[in-house]
Amino acid sequence: MTSVLIVDDELFIVELYRDILQLRGYKVVGTAFDGEEALLKYNNSDDKPDVIIMDHRMPVMNGVDATKEIMRLNPSQKVIFVSADVLVEKEARDAGAVDFLPKPFRMDDLIEKMEKVSRFH
Amino acid sequence: MTESHPTQGIDKQSAFFMDLLSHDILNNNQAVLSYLELILANPQLNAKARDYAEKAISHVRTSTVLVEHAKSLMAARTTDPKSYRPIDLMRSVTLAIKELPRFFPAKTMKVRVVQGPTDAYVLGDNLADDLVLNAFIDIVRTDPGDKVVIDVRIVKSEHGGRMCWSLVLSDPSAVLQPDMKSQDLSALLSQDNSKMVKMAGFLFARIAARLLGGEFDARELAAGTGQGGEFALTLVKAGKP
Numbered sequence: 001m002t003s004v005l006i007v008d009d010e011l012f013i014v015e016l017y018r019d020i021l022q023l024r025g026y027k028v029v030g031t032a033f034d035g036e037e038a039l040l041k042y043n044n045s046d047d048k049p050d051v052i053i054m055d056h057r058m059p060v061m062n063g064v065d066a067t068k069e070i071m072r073l074n075p076s077q078k079v080i081f082v083s084a085d086v087l088v089e090k091e092a093r094d095a096g097a098v099d100f101l102p103k104p105f106r107m108d109d110l111i112e113k114m115e116k117v118s119r120f121h
Numbered sequence: 122m123t124e125s126h127p128t129q130g131i132d133k134q135s136a137f138f139m140d141l142l143s144h145d146i147l148n149n150n151q152a153v154l155s156y157l158e159l160i161l162a163n164p165q166l167n168a169k170a171r172d173y174a175e176k177a178i179s180h181v182r183t184s185t186v187l188v189e190h191a192k193s194l195m196a197a198r199t200t201d202p203k204s205y206r207p208i209d210l211m212r213s214v215t216l217a218i219k220e221l222p223r224f225f226p227a228k229t230m231k232v233r234v235v236q237g238p239t240d241a242y243v244l245g246d247n248l249a250d251d252l253v254l255n256a257f258i259d260i261v262r263t264d265p266g267d268k269v270v271i272d273v274r275i276v277k278s279e280h281g282g283r284m285c286w287s288l289v290l291s292d293p294s295a296v297l298q299p300d301m302k303s304q305d306l307s308a309l310l311s312q313d314n315s316k317m318v319k320m321a322g323f324l325f326a327r328i329a330a331r332l333l334g335g336e337f338d339a340r341e342l343a344a345g346t347g348q349g350g351e352f353a354l355t356l357v358k359a360g361k362p
Binding site for chain 1: 143144147148150151152154155156158159162181185
């Protein structure tokens with residue numbers, strides 16, 4: 001079962017991802033509300049998540065910076081960037097994100113990207 | 122010393138609030154959209170409830186488009202049109218045709234490309250893509266029927282002494298609001314708010330097209346009959362990138 005870490009500063013968005021992903025058979029192994037918390041949880045976990053869903057605009061540390069740090073720790077980590085800021089797509093991909101999904105997205109689009117990324121983990 | 126424009130500070134503040142507001146609205150739209158999709162994924166959902174959920178999705182999408190329009194306009198106000206990259210108009214049309222059914226789940230739409238040259242490049246960047254989609258949404262909105270037929274033509278034109286391409290969308294069943302036919306933008310913008318909100322998409326198209334050095338016009342298919350409508354989006358011609 002593909003494991004997922006969800007990083008978003010909005011609780012209702014974290015819950016939304018959890019609802020969608022669990023319904024579609026993914027295992028949500030952790031949540032974080034900013035980039036620094038994500039980094040800390042990532043560092044402290046023995047089993048790294050197969051996929052990280054990463055928001056950009058968050059307090060303390062944004063998604064691009066968090067992605068850069070995570071990629072420095074583990075260059076093969078799969079990060080799917082999800083943001084309402086479409087202008088940040090290039091930065092996110094440069095930081096190491098394998099895919100970018102603009103908000104608002106269709107549920108099927110998220111699942112399609114999850115399946116695509118999961119195939120290669 | 123360079124003198125700053127008196128509205129510069131206000132624009133910067135407006136852009137900041139717009140950014141905050143749009144980010145939160147899009148997040149909330151995301152949640153509404155996804156939970157409605159989860160409801161629709163239930164095969165036992167009855168037809169009436171399905172119909173309501175689909176209508177709600179259509180309205181959430183419209184709200185998202187309005188937010189995107191406001192963001193695009195705010196960005197366009199501070200961008201030099203010459204810095205926009207060329208856009209393949211036919212490609213924008215193809216994308217818009219693909220997107221259109223999501224906004225009108227209760228309507229059946231047939232789009233016929235009567236004239237679609239492959240060398241029609243215009244200055245406009247992503248704003249041109251938004252404008253094309255908006256033009257399609259606008260013409261479908263003006264058609265009160267459930268079955269909509271739109272003819273699409275891309276033709277060479279001239280505007281303000283510059284060579285342009287015009288995207289012309291015609292619908293024989295469209296019913297245009299009289300205000301749409303007016304060329305006077307300031308008159309449209311000075312109307313009461315309720316009227317303006319109803320024409321938000323149309324106003325966005327006209328303001329954005331003019332910011333790009335082009336135009337967005339509405340006219341009756343047969344003048345004076347009140348029946349049938351045509352929208353023409355004119356944008357400045359660009360070379361192939």
